[in-house]
Amino acid sequence: MTAAVSGADLAEAVSNYAYDSVMDSDRDAAWVKPELILDICRFLRNDPSQAYDLLSSVTAVDYVEFFDVVYHLTSISRNASTVLKVRLYGREALSLSSVTSVWAGADLQEREVYDLLGVSFDGHPNLKRMLTWEGFQGHPLRRDYLEPPLPYTWPHGG
Amino acid sequence: MSPLKDNSIFSWTYESVANTLGGPEWLAYGLGAMAVIMVVVNGFLLIGTIFTWMERKVVSRFQSRVGPNRVGPFGILQAIADAVKLLFQEDIVPRRADRLLFNAAPIVMLAPSLLALAVIPFGSGSYVADINIAVLYVVGMSGIASLAVLMAGYSSGNKLALLGSMRAVAMLLSYEIPLVMALLGITILAGSMSMVDIIEAQSVPFLLVSPLGALIFLIAMSAELNRPPFDVTEAESELVGGYLTEYSGMKFGVFYLAEFSNVVLAGALFAILFLDGWEWAVLPSHLWFLIKVFGFLFVASWVRATLPRMRIDHILAFAWKYLFPLSLVNVVALAMETIAWPDPSPVQLWMMIAINWGIAFTAIPLMSLVTNLGTPARAGQRVVQTEEVN
Amino acid sequence: MHTQPVIVNIGPHHPSTHGVFRMRLTMDGENILDVEPVIGYLHRGSEKLAEERHYTQVITLTDRMDYVASMTNNQAYVLSCEQLTGITAPDRGQYLRVIAAELQRIVSHLVATGFFLQDLGAFATPLMYAMRERERVLDLFEMLCGARITVSYMRIGGVFQDAPAEFWPALGKIVDELPAFIDELEGLISKNEIVLSRTQGVSVISGRDAVNASITGPVLRASGVSWDLRKAAPYDVYDRVSFNVPLGDQGDNYDRYIIRIREIRESVKIIEQCVKQIEPGPVRATSAMLFRPPVGESYVPIEAPKGELGFYLVSDGSIAPYRMHVRAPSLINLTLLKQMLVGWKLSDAIVSFGSIDVNMGEVDR
Numbered sequence: 013m014t015a016a017v018s019g020a021d022l023a024e025a026v027s028n029y030a031y032d033s034v035m036d037s038d039r040d041a042a043w044v045k046p047e048l049i050l051d052i053c054r055f056l057r058n059d060p061s062q063a064y065d066l067l068s069s070v071t072a073v074d075y076v077e078f079f080d081v082v083y084h085l086t087s088i089s090r091n092a093s094t095v096l097k098v099r100l101y102g103r104e105a106l107s108l109s110s111v112t113s114v115w116a117g118a119d120l121q122e123r124e125v126y127d128l129l130g131v132s133f134d135g136h137p138n139l140k141r142m143l144t145w146e147g148f149q150g151h152p153l154r155r156d157y158l159e160p161p162l163p164y165t166w167p168h169g170g
Numbered sequence: 171m172s173p174l175k176d177n178s179i180f181s182w183t184y185e186s187v188a189n190t191l192g193g194p195e196w197l198a199y200g201l202g203a204m205a206v207i208m209v210v211v212n213g214f215l216l217i218g219t220i221f222t223w224m225e226r227k228v229v230s231r232f233q234s235r236v237g238p239n240r241v242g243p244f245g246i247l248q249a250i251a252d253a254v255k256l257l258f259q260e261d262i263v264p265r266r267a268d269r270l271l272f273n274a275a276p277i278v279m280l281a282p283s284l285l286a287l288a289v290i291p292f293g294s295g296s297y298v299a300d301i302n303i304a305v306l307y308v309v310g311m312s313g314i315a316s317l318a319v320l321m322a323g324y325s326s327g328n329k330l331a332l333l334g335s336m337r338a339v340a341m342l343l344s345y346e347i348p349l350v351m352a353l354l355g356i357t358i359l360a361g362s363m364s365m366v367d368i369i370e371a372q373s374v375p376f377l378l379v380s381p382l383g384a385l386i387f388l389i390a391m392s393a394e395l396n397r398p399p400f401d402v403t404e405a406e407s408e409l410v411g412g413y414l415t416e417y418s419g420m421k422f423g424v425f426y427l428a429e430f431s432n433v434v435l436a437g438a439l440f441a442i443l444f445l446d447g448w449e450w451a452v453l454p455s456h457l458w459f460l461i462k463v464f465g466f467l468f469v470a471s472w473v474r475a476t477l478p479r480m481r482i483d484h485i486l487a488f489a490w491k492y493l494f495p496l497s498l499v500n501v502v503a504l505a506m507e508t509i510a511w512p513d514p515s516p517v518q519l520w521m522m523i524a525i526n527w528g529i530a531f532t533a534i535p536l537m538s539l540v541t542n543l544g545t546p547a548r549a550g551q552r553v554v555q556t557e558e559v560n
Numbered sequence: 561m562h563t564q565p566v567i568v569n570i571g572p573h574h575p576s577t578h579g580v581f582r583m584r585l586t587m588d589g590e591n592i593l594d595v596e597p598v599i600g601y602l603h604r605g606s607e608k609l610a611e612e613r614h615y616t617q618v619i620t621l622t623d624r625m626d627y628v629a630s631m632t633n634n635q636a637y638v639l640s641c642e643q644l645t646g647i648t649a650p651d652r653g654q655y656l657r658v659i660a661a662e663l664q665r666i667v668s669h670l671v672a673t674g675f676f677l678q679d680l681g682a683f684a685t686p687l688m689y690a691m692r693e694r695e696r697v698l699d700l701f702e703m704l705c706g707a708r709i710t711v712s713y714m715r716i717g718g719v720f721q722d723a724p725a726e727f728w729p730a731l732g733k734i735v736d737e738l739p740a741f742i743d744e745l746e747g748l749i750s751k752n753e754i755v756l757s758r759t760q761g762v763s764v765i766s767g768r769d770a771v772n773a774s775i776t777g778p779v780l781r782a783s784g785v786s787w788d789l790r791k792a793a794p795y796d797v798y799d800r801v802s803f804n805v806p807l808g809d810q811g812d813n814y815d816r817y818i819i820r821i822r823e824i825r826e827s828v829k830i831i832e833q834c835v836k837q838i839e840p841g842p843v844r845a846t847s848a849m850l851f852r853p854p855v856g857e858s859y860v861p862i863e864a865p866k867g868e869l870g871f872y873l874v875s876d877g878s879i880a881p882y883r884m885h886v887r888a889p890s891l892i893n894l895t896l897l898k899q900m901l902v903g904w905k906l907s908d909a910i911v912s913f914g915s916i917d918v919n920m921g922e923v924d925r
Contacts (some may be wrong), residue, residue: 040856069872071885082886084870093861115772117772120892142600144600151728153883224665229685233689315709333906339589398681407680408681408910479681480678481758482907484758
């Protein structure tokens with residue numbers, strides 16, 4: 013059975029690596045400082061005691077006042093999983109370091125988050141809209157997204 | 171009318187027309203020629219149409235389906251229904267197409283197979299012309315089809331079509347050589363290139379005398395005809411339709427018909443060259459010939475229903491590294507035997523058959539051992555481990 | 561000779577892109593120089609739609625994600641909901657879920673195998689064989705819930721209804737006959753020289769690369785990494801059945817093909833054990849339609865036919881999920897597409913893409 017590493021345990025491990033990098037933690041997840049995410053991810057992947065080699069999922073949640081970017085990490089060798097989160101305040105110009113250099117699997121998932129929730133990832137090799145088309149206005153999975161009033165046209169006709 | 175021998179259907183028709191009409195010679199000649207062309211071409215296209223139905227039916231049975239069964243008894247009129255539908259379909263020419271080439275390609279595709287028909291004897295004494303370079307003539311005609319494919323692919327203004335036609339030309343050029351070599355073996359055996367002479371020369375079907383030649387002919391012919399496993403030109407799952415992608419309506423229909431007619435033509439060639447034409451008949455010779463042709467067509471459908479498609483580089487490697495040396499072996503062996511026994515007695519003939527089968531059975535596995543066709547591993551070497559848990 | 565690369569669009573309407581996938585291939589003759597996958601043609605905004613439906617209604621949305629494997633989508637979703645609400649399904653319900661999910665795995669792998677061979681150019685014969693068996697399994701689904709594709713069979717706390725009496729003999733018959741059918745399919749084509757030369761050694765993914773790129777499911781196991789969530793994190797009753805995890809050793813197209821065939825055989829074994837173990841009882845813990853789970857979040861990954869499928873649900877205490885995110889294996893398995901295709905030929909591109917077995921409904925959601 014995959015051991016679910018609690019947020020508190022994860023927070024402890026992360027703060028042992030980088031002092032004062034953890035903002036908060038609860039039963040499920042640990043929140044880390046946004047500017048340190050790349051560093052912490054590299055630690056969680058490469059450190060033998062952590063060895064989270066599989067990035068299960070990257071997503072984000074819009075809580076209106078802030079966004080949580082959620083990383084589900086899995087370690088195949090340790091058969092363990094945990095949840096790492098980053099809280100980003102504000103609604104405009106949200107940005108975070110891309111973890112594609114740590115896990116190549118973040119590539120398409122970060123593009124999806126960028127497309128649908130408008131969090132941009134610095135250092136992503138190919139950050140552009142994926143599910144919606146180029147020139148689409150807004151980010152549909154945000155809570156305040158409203159469909160443009162009809163009739164509206166796609167940028168290239170249609 | 172010197173090139174037309176006495177017993178061809180043409181001369182028979184010509185004489186009867188001339189006798190009934192009694193008019194000028196050129197009129198009888200023209201009318202007779204028209205009548206023969208009408209019968210032969212339409213009969214041939216009809217058989218091609220029947221083959222489209224037959225292949226759909228046969229392949230359906232291979233795939234545990236029923237196949238066409240709505241139009242006419244056993245769905246035999248399906249091809250006609252399709253033709254009617256194609257006739258009413260909008261005829262679209264892409265804006266970027268080269269109109270002249272685009273429109274000419276289907277005709278260039280169909281015409282050579284009809285021309286090649288002239289030298290095919292499809293029954294005792296039934297042929298339009300018996301020319302002494304018939305084999306060469308047929309090969310020349312079948313080569314024109316590749317030109318049509320290139321025209322169609324190039325003029326469509328479609329990248330997939332262009333890719334398809336490039337593949338077609340590369341493949342046809344490569345397979346023309348083993349094909350001609352296989353036919354060369356037959357020519358050596360028969361001592362003639364005339365189809366009628368070749369049939370008469372077969373005291374035993376050449377399938378027995380030259381098994382290697384028959385195999386090479388079958389394989390090379392499948393490639394010439396773009397039949398699976400060499401159907402990279404159309405390659406529905408890769409190139410959508412290859413050179414056919416942009417064609418619609420009756421232009422597509424003509425391509426389709428030409429392809430199937432070419433298979434029928436190949437079947438006729440195989441029956442003449444390797445199965446002794448209409449000879450050994452227990453039925454009327456025309457029917458017997460048709461049965462042999464349809465036997466070949468059934469095998470063609472069978473192959474189509476079974477084999478996946480090869481990759482273009484594997485196909486070319488197969489032609490040059492495997493089929494070409496094999497066809498050389500075949501020609502050399504047949505030539506030496508013909509020199510040794512120029513006029514073989516039955517015993518010598520059966521010895522020849524034994525030797526040739528021996529050569530076939532040694533050369534084929536030997537060649538596959540010495541040639542590397544890019545196959546990385548054999549089936550047995552790959553062991554998929556299973557993890558035993560619980 | 562002066563040549564220049566040509567950009568060829570494969571898709572979005574192309575017979576071999578399994579829906580509306582589009583590859584922008586930069587090609588030099590037949591050789592592929594660059595690949596850019598373009599997706600989004602089937603994007604329906606399921607995650608957004610889920611925010612406006614209550615928990616039970618969302619089940620119908622999950623059917624339409626991976627429409628070749630609706631049962632496992634249902635299962636992943638209801639398991640996540642159950643973790644959120646704290647409801648546990650009764651034993652019989654869990655067994656029925658596992659039976660349905662394994663049947664669905666068989667269906668999905670049959671479709672994957674059939675279309676993989678179709679992409680190889682086998683003129684529909686293996687595909688028809690596979691579809692013939694798939695039809696029979698879909699008949700079973702029809703007995704279970706009345707639908708064949710969009711099943712919506714599972715509910716929070718169990719399944720929609722108990723299996724009817726005629727289901728069990730029909731299931732037994734199929735389970736008995738499937739291995740023979742797999743033998744037939746393998747006898748037809750698995751050792752075909754053309755299949756071997758076209759698939760072996762083509763588009764190799766190393767286990768390390770696969771894990772790094774978050775690739776899961778048969779594609780990962782074909783690369784030799786033993787990671788099956790049915791073993792690693794058993795959900796429902798997978799801890800009570802024994803089965804093997806087939807592993808490949810090369811990570812090429814052939815392994816990905818053969819792994820799926822092996823997995824069908826394993827699925828048959830799982831179903832046989834479930835049929836033996838299942839006992840009469842309730843199939844559903846609660847018949848409630850509306851749930852108000854406590855504030856929190858849940859993520860239960862399951863081993864769907866295509867890989868790790870998980871629904872990340874965030875609850876704000878209302879009757880609808882505040883946020884639903886689908887960890888779609890089809891999408892994430894496409895991460896390495898470029899590395900797989902560059903350097904190979906156009907024909908290989910089609911086959912390699914088919915070997916990943918993506919479903920566009922799930923890629924775009």
